[in-house]
Amino acid sequence: MTGWRLLLTRPADESAALAGVLAQTGIFSSSLPLLEIEPIPVSDTMRRVMQDLDAYCAVIVVSKPAARIGIDLVSRFWSLPPALKWFSVGAATAQILEDHGLDVSFPAEGDDSEALLDLPQLHEAIARSAPRVLIMRGEGGRELLAERLRERGASVEYLELYRRDLPQYPPAALPDLIKAERLNGLVVSSGQGFEHLHQLAGDAWPQLAQLPLFVPSPRVAELACVAGAQTVVDCRGASAAALLTALREHPEPVL
Incomplete structure (x- = not known):
């Protein structure tokens, strides 16, 4: 699964923990917390x-x-x-x-x-x-x-x-990070997390909507699909184990 380069959007401490689990399986990730508690x-x-x-x-x-x-x-x-x-x-x-x-x-x-x-x-x-x-x-x-x-x-x-607040970022922070880190997958853990992702993407959303988006439930999947996300993967859970299972089942991107 080393072809994946994921954007993590959970609160900072949770993203750090998830990044550690992903790194153990050879998955690169970069964090941009979109929920501030x-x-x-x-x-x-x-x-x-x-x-x-x-x-x-x-x-x-x-x-x-x-x-x-x-x-x-x-x-x-x-x-x-x-x-x-x-x-x-x-x-x-x-x-x-x-x-x-x-x-x-x-x-x-x-x-x-x-x-x-x-x-x-x-x-x-x-x-x-x-x-x-x-x-x-x-x-x-x-x-x-x-x-x-x-x-x-x-x-x-x-x-x-x-x-749950959206942290303050410069207008192009999200697309700039995805481009700089060559990220090829997005991960959100809740409906509000997706709404903040969509909001922060701004004019870049049509491009970001083409990336695989990993979500925790059918409800969040529906929100993402309605917003125009083209490849939505329902992990059937918000845990690291659920995400890893979904990553194994979804075609790995070609670098």
Whole structure:
């Protein structure tokens, strides 16, 4: 797979970790973070939710930043987290929670809301009278989880912990980097990551849209296709393992 030269767009620390995994398999990558995580200041709503944390039958954490910020917030209010069921969308987020001693369930296949909704442990957690579910996430985002859980009779609340901003770059930073590093593939990890990629590309988007674009889910694939991306590869997950599998299955570019 050494023919690949990939653009990584995750937050800086996550891109660095992914670059290390890719380098071990001989894949060159260059990073231009398109998501900057800004924690939201603790509000009265956050304090109320934390004080009532033991009233929920399940807590769903949808991302690694939500896990890190959420754990820090819980530790401010609880010397030991209350005994309740924790869920995550993917294994990497689950690992952060497990490292803090939490009992976490997550889908073995798929890193998305659809896979989590099929998880038997989640069905079991809300199979009670008047179940309450808390979703820890960033500002905005998909409503699918809450909608489906409400259809199943659960009361769902959000705890929004951070914002995802686009870092400030010179106008031609993205196409200039791709040209300078001779990159031949683009990687995004979320719908907002793709939107920032599209935005930063500007007038160069028609050219960049010709490069293979690796995305984590059918939803992001659809966003990219609608925007004109010509070769979209759904990795069926946002993990390094999912990306490596997709790279193996997709024709390697000729240098």
